[in-house]
Amino acid sequence: MIESIPIPGINDFDEIFWLNCSNNQLSIQHCGACDEPRFPPRHMCPKCQSIDHKWKIVAGDAELWSYVIPRAPLLPYFEKQSPYIVGLVALNNYTNIRIIGRIMNSDGSNLASTTNIAIGSKLSVGFNKINSEITIPFWFLDV
């Protein structure tokens, strides 16, 4: 098994997403023709089939839709951190944009306790830099 964190490989249709994350900005792909938002990013607009697309920087504020607390057995990188919290967060101002992300302390350190965590909790986005190319968004509880 891999020892370090698995990282997203960069594809042509999501390169800008990861570039924006590296600059601590969350962005959502929208259709260049009809403006329909879509997540996860992809080549074509499922509404109008245009391949033109654009990226809109968003604040990243969200509500917790659901969450899990994985326990062993896990990939070694995650097993060392277990218990930890993975959320499915519903982005504010969009109807159906839900993103999977760690629920952490605001400084990006592990949050093992679910005290104060609940479905519906208000969240803000943070960024966890993995290397020069990849930064992974996470969310933390609004205080």
Added chain:
Amino acid sequence: MFKDQTAIVGIGQTEFSKNIDSTELNLACKAIKLALDDAGISPDQVDALGTFTYEETPEFEIARNLGFGNLHYWSQAPYGGGASCAAIGQVAMAIASGIANVGVVWRSRKRGDPTSRMWSHTEQEIFDHWKWSRPSGLVRPVDESSMIMRRYMYENSYSREDLASVAMTLRKYANKNVNALMHKKELSLDDYMNARMISDPLCLYDNCLESDGAIAIVITKLSLAKTLTNQPAIIHAYSQGMSQEHSLMTDYHGNNPLQSSSYVTAKNLWNLSDFQPKDVDVAQFYDAFSPMIPLSLEAYNFCSKGQALNMIGDGFISEDGPLPVNTSGGSLSEVYLHGMNLVLEAVRQIRGTSSAQVNHANLSLVTTCDSTPNAALLLRGDS
């Protein structure tokens, strides 16, 4: 054109174990031979094959080991737990349309060894859709299923005690089935509540078994089936289903993540069928994880949204309930072979040979994974 044109006439299974000292090909050959013997069909009559894309025993190896005749059709169905009914349905379509006459569908799997867990082979750099979940620590299928279940439990005010009824009900069926891996192990509410968590809110007993074994079935035209000894399990209706915006296992991005691809399969299946859910005598719902049973009960319209765990707690799927479910113990307590054991149990119920036999079972439903693109079969006994 398709309805009631084909039937499952033979079933075969190897021993089930945590560790069988044999290859998957060896096990596949044994299971297929058992299924053909059960049907009373000679291997040289077989001219169609179906299996899973995840299956590692190739068609030509199977054919030249078993001594099959010249083959006219073969296909593979994708998505693991979503594949069993699709692989069978596709072979049945080939037979119903006249391309082939006798089909074999098989699955052989050595997954008792923990190093064979698919998630443990996660690559360092991920280019497919798992890139949106695994780097954040949502790595295993159990995590992906648990995400949906916590939301379901929240929306419907359920607790772990409510969910426990699923694993406990299936364990009781396994306790009656001498071939089930958990045949001799009882499961109490205390056992369940004190079990270690695997992906909170899911614990050990919400997970399927890790096991080795192989299973095969034989399908023929109904006219040929009627000349054989076994009572045919007639394939009445079949559909696949994939919902809009579906994302394999991380099916979180549509209008309502609690409305899975099972809703698509179910709607088409009931439209294609002469029957309604109330007519079904016994059902086998795919159960890699216990949440899939209540979610499937609702998707296939056996109860209203949000009510399934209440009804399971009240005995709805128990042996003396209105709809016995996973009556051989299922993937949670019999064996995990990507749901092929559920197909065999659906056939046994029609034959009257289940270890938890439903009286006069004539209509038998079997489904596949609620979290993937999936499929279902409605089998019937009379013709």
